[in-house]
Amino acid sequence: MAARTHAPQPLRNGCIQDVDRVGDPRLPARAAPSASLLPRWNQQHENLEKLNMQAILDATASQGEPIQELLVTHGKIPTLVEELIAVEMWKQKVFPVLCRLEDFKPQNTFPIYMVVHHEASIINLLETVFFHKEVCESAEDAVLDLIDYCHRKLTLLVARSSRGGPPEEEECQSSTPMQELQKQAELMEFEIASKALSVLRYITDCVDSLSLSTLNRMLSTHNLPCLLVELLEHNPWSRREGGKLQQFEGGRWQTVAPSEQQKLSKLDGQVWIALYNLLLSHEAQARYCFTSFAKGQLLKLQAFLTDTLVDQLPNLAGLQGFLAHLALTETQPPKKDLVLEQIPEIWERLERENRGKWQAIAKYQLRHVFSPSEQDLQLQARRWAETYRLDVLEAIAPERPRCAYCSAEASKRCSRCQNEWYCCRECQVKHWEKHGKACVLAAQGDRAK
Numbered sequence: 052m053a054a055r056t057h058a059p060q061p062l063r064n065g066c067i068q069d070v071d072r073v074g075d076p077r078l079p080a081r082a083a084p085s086a087s088l089l090p091r092w093n094q095q096h097e098n099l100e101k102l103n104m105q106a107i108l109d110a111t112a113s114q115g116e117p118i119q120e121l122l123v124t125h126g127k128i129p130t131l132v133e134e135l136i137a138v139e140m141w142k143q144k145v146f147p148v149l150c151r152l153e154d155f156k157p158q159n160t161f162p163i164y165m166v167v168h169h170e171a172s173i174i175n176l177l178e179t180v181f182f183h184k185e186v187c188e189s190a191e192d193a194v195l196d197l198i199d200y201c202h203r204k205l206t207l208l209v210a211r212s213s214r215g216g217p218p219e220e221e222e223c224q225s226s227t228p229m230q231e232l233q234k235q236a237e238l239m240e241f242e243i244a245s246k247a248l249s250v251l252r253y254i255t256d257c258v259d260s261l262s263l264s265t266l267n268r269m270l271s272t273h274n275l276p277c278l279l280v281e282l283l284e285h286n287p288w289s290r291r292e293g294g295k296l297q298q299f300e301g302g303r304w305q306t307v308a309p310s311e312q313q314k315l316s317k318l319d320g321q322v323w324i325a326l327y328n329l330l331l332s333h334e335a336q337a338r339y340c341f342t343s344f345a346k347g348q349l350l351k352l353q354a355f356l357t358d359t360l361v362d363q364l365p366n367l368a369g370l371q372g373f374l375a376h377l378a379l380t381e382t383q384p385p386k387k388d389l390v391l392e393q394i395p396e397i398w399e400r401l402e403r404e405n406r407g408k409w410q411a412i413a414k415y416q417l418r419h420v421f422s423p424s425e426q427d428l429q430l431q432a433r434r435w436a437e438t439y440r441l442d443v444l445e446a447i448a449p450e451r452p453r454c455a456y457c458s459a460e461a462s463k464r465c466s467r468c469q470n471e472w473y474c475c476r477e478c479q480v481k482h483w484e485k486h487g488k489a490c491v492l493a494a495q496g497d498r499a500k
Contacts, residue, residue, distance in 0.1 A: 096165055097434060099134075099172050106179040119180040128186060129193035131173055136200055136397045138170040142236065144405070148413035150229050155417050159428060159488060160228045161435075162421050167236045174246040181253040188260070195268055196395040198254065202273045204247035205282060211241070212287035231485070241299065245288065245318055251275070252321040255328035258335055264392040269329070270339045277348045279326050283355055288318045303458060315363045323360075326352070327370050343382040350378055456482040465490060 106118040122128055146167065149155060157163070177197075180186045190197060226234075258266070269275045288299040296312050297304045315323075329335050330349070339345075353374050361367050405412065423431070452472035454461040456479070461472035465479065468490040473479040483490075 093165070093431060093434065096169055096172070099169070099176065103172050103176040103179070106176055110179055110182075116180070116183070119183050119186060122180060123185055123189040126189065128177075128180075128190045131177060132190060132193040132197050132200075133397050135170060135173040135177070136196055137401060138166065138173070139200065139203075140398065140401050140405075142167065142170065144409045145413050145416070146236070148410055149417065149421070150233055152413065152417060155229070155421075157228060157421060160232045161428070161489070162423060162431070164232060164235070167232070167239065171239055171243050171246075174243055174250065178246045178249045178253075181250050184257050184260075187254055187257045192393060193397070194254065194261075194265055195393060196397040197250065198265065198268055198273070199395045199398065201247040201251040201254075202275070202278070204244040205251070205278055208241070208244040208248075208287050209278070209281045209285055212285035241287075245299075248282075248318060248321050248325075252325040252328075255325045258328050258332045261334075262393070263338075264394075266334060266338050267392055268395075270335060274345070276326060276329050276339065277345055279322050279329075280348045280351055282322050283319070284351065286319070288316065303453075313359050315360060320364065323364055323367060323370075327366055331369055331373060341377065341380070341383050346377060346380075346382050350374060353378075454478050455486065467491075 102118055102122075106116065109116040109118055122131070146163075149163070187194060254261075255269075261269075290297050290304070292304070292306075296307045298307055298316050299305075300317065329339075341349075352370070356367060356371050356374070361371065452461045452464075453459065454474040455471045457474065459474040459478075461474045463473050463475070463479070465471045465473070465486070471479075471482070471486055471490070473482070
């Protein structure tokens, strides 16, 4: 971990204690959202964003990580997992219905974007704090639901790789605001899956202390070792474009210099570490059934374990030896033991509570949640400006800002809203048709402070 040079102002118990299930505008079966409940959900989102940004700052500083400690102390990890799965279900069940409604033509899609972005905020926070093993332990039974969530995301990632990875962020003059939002959501889904991979890897770091039900879920129900082999085979975060190798990092495709092409990418590294944890753990080896199919899949790893790779991750030498032994071992028939185990319940409970109501929920949200007045939008714009403070965002940015139009390195910022960056005046003019409405709204929010 990077050396920590200073301690930013941490966000203490106020935000932590406020992270809880409120009248959620996504799944109103528990409590129908109203004009008074929507601000409460917006406050919940703002708290999560602040915690997320502070956790990243803490992880790069040298003064400890109070956000992780407080989330564990207040028992909020299961709450975050449930919130994560709730917004995932909203995106699968309600968001498509909203996009199909012919009478829904919002002037501003920011309120919907906040809900779509909510999932990315939570999984990013979990990725940051799950580095610590005590966080995994504090998840309790919700770790089963989190494993199922990660499995869903990685399965979709493998399926999407056959279509060439995430879509490019292309400008389309004829796109409606909702169509643009759908494109952004699809791009975001690829990044969410990469975060889910990191969370899963951190869970496997605790494999020797996980419950029997959790191990069985990972090894038997989902057969995660074979899924991870599929990820290495398809390598969805790498591609060839114009004869050049590109890798998906930081939310965009980046060209890899020839001198760096043998270097292990971050996502490949997470897959290898997860495989190492699952296959070389004594607990996992005792419970994983090495059928002929599993053996055939795992032995594919031998082709990837080059000397260059092992030099970068020396622990993989142990995995090499394990695979050499596996090649000489007789396969096992599928186990038919009767096992009483816990099962995840969050997804099934939410789906059962809202089954058959998705269209009604979408129409209700159209009228009461996602059609705010101009005054409400200005008020929320002011709150967003306070949440996404530029000094904090710049402190956690991994690199220099990029042009919002062409993605080149940018040095000029929009003078009105101070949110978007551009490399030149020409790009700013070309991007104005898309940026204009958001710029005016953000500027109005700043003036209202």
